[in-house]
Amino acid sequence: MSDDVLSVIPTDPYWSPGPGAAERAAAAAAVLAGAEAEAVRHDGVAFIDCGADLERIGCPRCAAPIDFDRWSDLVGARFEEGFATLDAAVPCCGAEVSLNDLDYHWPCGFACFEIEILNPERPWFTVGEAVRIGALLGHPVRQVRAHI
Incomplete structure (x- = not known):
């Protein structure tokens, strides 16, 4: 169930x-x-996710999709630092954005x-x-x- x-x-x-x-x-x-x-x-800070409903992640600056593996690398790096910051350079356009502000479909x-x-x-x-x-x-x- x-x-x-x-x-x-x-x-x-x-x-x-x-x-x-x-x-x-x-x-x-x-x-x-x-x-x-x-x-x-x-x-501490935790990722609150939408479970199996996560279909895609996009960049809030250039709207390009972010590959799940690349996103996982970004989150993993911040996790290792204890989530002292959520800011990361996105792989698509290099913009520094908060992982919290990425375009998650469904919301996360x-x-x-x-x-x-x-x-x-x-x-x-x-x-x-x-x-x-x-x-x-x-x-x-x-x-x-x-x-x-």
Whole structure:
């Protein structure tokens, strides 16, 4: 049996809310999603991926596709440095960009905090609902949906 996970993460991979804000936002997300939500704090920055749904990765500067192996090399180099920075020179045009800002299809991101919702009753939050969750956290958010 497979599961779906909807994650809500701060747009800044290094930002993390206080405990009260995390719990309030997770509770609101649970109500909106019709499923249990958990506030998860990672030991450091983690890649929050879309699982098997990742079809392609593109450069935000020149729109060229980025090969998965080259992307893996970029992430691996940053991982070895403890994700002190997510900035990397992309192989297509050489631009220095954040790995968090690459064009992931389906959406992915990096975060040290996430609200994780297992098997939500809906695929995504609306823009307004995401803004509300972000306001409860105290920081803008983005969504990542994984099919695992």
